Amino acid sequence: MHEPIPGTAAAKGPRRRWKLYFGLGSLLGAVLVVGLLLAWMPRDDRNPFDRLRDDWSRAENAFYEAARNAKTAEARKAAAEKRPKPEAFAARYLELARSQPGTPAALAALCWAAGNAPATAPGKEASALLQDGRLDRVDPGDLLKALEAARTTSETWSRPMLTLFIGVARRNLDRPEAAGLLTRICASEFGDSSPEESKTFAEAADLIAERFAASPDISNFCESLGSRNGGPPWAGKYERHLRTILDRNRTRLVRCTASFALASVVQGAGEARQEEARALYQQFLKDFDGSDPSIKSVEDNLIFSAKHEAEGIRKRGLGKPAPSLVGVDLDGRAMSLDDFRGKVVMLSFWATWCGPCMSLIPHERALLERFKDQPFAIVGVNGDREPDALAKALAKTPIPWRSFRDERPGGNFISGEWKVAGWPTLYLIDHQGIIRHKWVGAPGDEILEREIGRLVDAAVKVK
Numbered sequence: 293m294h295e296p297i298p299g300t301a302a303a304k305g306p307r308r309r310w311k312l313y314f315g316l317g318s319l320l321g322a323v324l325v326v327g328l329l330l331a332w333m334p335r336d337d338r339n340p341f342d343r344l345r346d347d348w349s350r351a352e353n354a355f356y357e358a359a360r361n362a363k364t365a366e367a368r369k370a371a372a373e374k375r376p377k378p379e380a381f382a383a384r385y386l387e388l389a390r391s392q393p394g395t396p397a398a399l400a401a402l403c404w405a406a407g408n409a410p411a412t413a414p415g416k417e418a419s420a421l422l423q424d425g426r427l428d429r430v431d432p433g434d435l436l437k438a439l440e441a442a443r444t445t446s447e448t449w450s451r452p453m454l455t456l457f458i459g460v461a462r463r464n465l466d467r468p469e470a471a472g473l474l475t476r477i478c479a480s481e482f483g484d485s486s487p488e489e490s491k492t493f494a495e496a497a498d499l500i501a502e503r504f505a506a507s508p509d510i511s512n513f514c515e516s517l518g519s520r521n522g523g524p525p526w527a528g529k530y531e532r533h534l535r536t537i538l539d540r541n542r543t544r545l546v547r548c549t550a551s552f553a554l555a556s557v558v559q560g561a562g563e564a565r566q567e568e569a570r571a572l573y574q575q576f577l578k579d580f581d582g583s584d585p586s587i588k589s590v591e592d593n594l595i596f597s598a599k600h601e602a603e604g605i606r607k608r609g610l611g612k613p614a615p616s617l618v619g620v621d622l623d624g625r626a627m628s629l630d631d632f633r634g635k636v637v638m639l640s641f642w643a644t645w646c647g648p649c650m651s652l653i654p655h656e657r658a659l660l661e662r663f664k665d666q667p668f669a670i671v672g673v674n675g676d677r678e679p680d681a682l683a684k685a686l687a688k689t690p691i692p693w694r695s696f697r698d699e700r701p702g703g704n705f706i707s708g709e710w711k712v713a714g715w716p717t718l719y720l721i722d723h724q725g726i727i728r729h730k731w732v733g734a735p736g737d738e739i740l741e742r743e744i745g746r747l748v749d750a751a752v753k754v755k
Contacts (some may be wrong), residue, residue: 296590296711301640309500314683316660316676323537334555339397340388340391340392340397341385341388341397341400341401341441344381344384344385344388344401344404345404345441347381348376348381348444349421351374352375352376352444352445353717355371355374355375355376356373356704358370358374358538359371359372363394364678364681365678365680365681365684366491368645368681374494374680378408378409378410378415378444378446379409379414379415381405381408381409382403382404382406382408382409382412382414382415382418383404383414384554385401385402385404385405385414385418386401386402386405386414386417386418388401389401389402389405389418389421394540394641396434396437396438396746399426399430399435399438400416400437400438400442401418401423401442402419402438403422403435403438403439403440403441403442404442404444405417405418405482406418406419406422406449406450406453407442407443407447407448407449407453408442408444408446408447408448409440409446410448410449410450410453419450419452419453422453422456423452423453423456425604427457427459427460428459430460432460432461432464432467432469433467433469433472433730435457435460435473436469436472436473436476436605439457439476440476440537447480448682449480451470451490451492454477454480454490454492455492457473457476457477458473458474458477458492458495458496458499460473460494461473461474461477461499462499462659464560465499465503468509469713470499470503470504470505471500471503471507471509471510472502472509473478474499474500474504474510475496475500475510475511475513476482476498476512477492477496478496478497478500478512478513478516479512479513479515479516480514481493481516481524482512482516482519484524486524486526486736487525487526487736487737487738487739488526489524489526489529492616496513497530497533498533500513500537501533501536501537503538505533505536505539505540505541506540506541506542507541507543508543508545508546509545510537510541510546511543511545511546511548511549511550512549514534514537514546514552514553515549515553516549517530517533517534517553517556517557518552518553518554518555518556518557519552519553519556519594519597520552520594520596520597520713521713521714521732521733522560522713522714522731522732522733523553523557523560523654525560525731525735525736525739527556527557527560528557528561529561530552530557531557531561534550534554534557535551535554537550538550538551538554544584544587545586545587545590546581548579548587548590548591548594549581549590549594549717551572551575551576551579551580552576552594552597552598553600554572555569555572555573555576555598556601557568558572559573559601559605562610563610563611563728566605566609566610566611568603569601569605570602570605570606570609573598573599573601573602573605574598574602576594576598577595577598577599577602580594580595581595582595589713597713600711600713603711604711608710608711608719608727608730609727610727610728610729610730611727611728612696612726612727613712613725613726613727614629614639614719614725614727615695615709615724616628616629616630617629617639617696619696619700619706621679621694621695621696621697621698622674622682622686622694622695622697627694627696629671629726630668632671633724634667634723634751635667635668635669635723636644636667636668636669636671636720636721636722636723636744636747636748636751637668637669637671637719637720637721637722638656638659638668638669638671638718638719638721638740638744639671639672639673639711639718639719639720639721640652640656640671640672640673640716640717640718641672641673641675641698641707641712641715641716641717641718642669642672642673642674642695642715642716643674643675643676643677643698643715644676644681644682644685644686644714645675645676645681645688646675646715647724648715648734649715649718650685650689651714651734652716652734653691655657655734655737655740656670656693656715659740659741659744660692660693662741663744663745663748666748666751666752667675667723667751667752668744668748669693670693671693671695672691672693672694672695672696672697673696673698673706673707673710674694674695674696674698675698675705675707675715676698677699704719713732714732714733716732716733716734717730717731717732718730718734718735718740720743720744720747722747722750722751723747723750723751723754728743728747729743
């Protein structure tokens with residue numbers, strides 16, 4: 293045996309082999325580490341639709357959290373900028389639908405884009421794809437699942453799409469899922485203050501009462517007619533539907549929402565039925581006590597509202613004298629509701645942070661002009677808590693009528709005394725100080741002008 297001569301090929305061979313073995317060993321080690329890391333990492337088994345929906349939920353939750361914690365105008369503005377933009381997500385959902393044609397995920401994705409961003413290019417394209425005949429052959433259960441998966445607080449369905457959904461339900465009236473489809477159509481108009489309901493709502497409501505009054509899936513239909521925030525101005529047309537449901541339906545959730553909605557509808561039917569409405573609220577409180585854990589949150593909310601409304605009818609019901617209201621205006625001057633006795637008064641609970649309140653202001657200005665030089669006045673109760681934000685809003689949108697400050701010295705609130713459940717709330721008081729109408733939310737321009745005109749005419753006649 294002899295040592296290889298340094299520098300010769302024989303001497304370099306073992307070193308090369310050692311370097312090669314070391315390199316291969318390092319590579320295998322790195323692959324093993326990466327494999328172990330991948331094995332330990334949690335797998336994302338969600339389908340693409342669920343991942344997109346979770347992204348939306350996180351963005352929405354971040355917005356709501358920022359809005360809840362916002363204490364200043366600047367913070368509220370920053371929070372508003374975090375509101376997720378449906379159009380951005382609609383493009384992603386549309387791309388998902390294109391990549392998985394004919395699948396349940398594609399149907400749900402098209403429904404999301406068409407329902408949540410109907411005025412955008414992706415939303416319009418999604419609507420066109422849904423209207424290309426595919427809904428003529430869709431299973432109603434699959435469509436209902438897709439609509440439920442696509443539901444968000446931004447949902448706004450177009451009339452053509454709602455008409456297509458009614459078509460699916462009509463072709464499948466022997467299927468229980470049709471009740472859910474019809475209910476989704478009606479629920480799409482929840483919170484609508486239009487003076488008349490849509491044809492799609494009327495058609496869906498009639499089918500529910502005729503074919504599905506006993507269904508366990510129609511509670512949202514009942515809520516669309518009357519909830520803790522009131523009901524649409526046309527809800528009275530559907531009192532018969534609610535009574536039919538209560539006659540035939542044995543599901544506790546449906547009976548709970550239908551019983552409350554019936555009381556709300558009767559309450560909105562005029563002065564002559566106020567005590568009947570109060571009795572219905574009291575009966576609701578006897579029948580529902582929040583003891584069913586599966587619907588406890590729904591019952592608890594409606595129980596609170598039923599107590600509130602029954603007490604409101606007793607103290608501030610239609611046909612009752614408006615309670616005394618004394619305070620200070622936004623400039624700190626003394627103010628009393630009695631200062632306006634002899635005039636028809638629209639008492640408006642409003643705030644600059646309330647979008648519907650601010651949207652109502654142009655029409656309120658038009659009402660003042662319409663009834664100029666007649667016995668009519670608008671009196672506000674302003675719910676803003678930040679003087680600087682209020683001053684800035686009023687500089688941009690001047691309001692010519694006086695408003696009480698909602699907050700009283702000591703921390704009490706006029707809105708609390710009047711049991712205001714939502715903003716805006718409007719009371720229409722005649723020239724004798726009697727409450728004649730109450731609306732939670734704007735009732736519609738035509739309704740306001742008509743009812744004010746009637747009371748103003750009556751006030752002029754007695755002069």
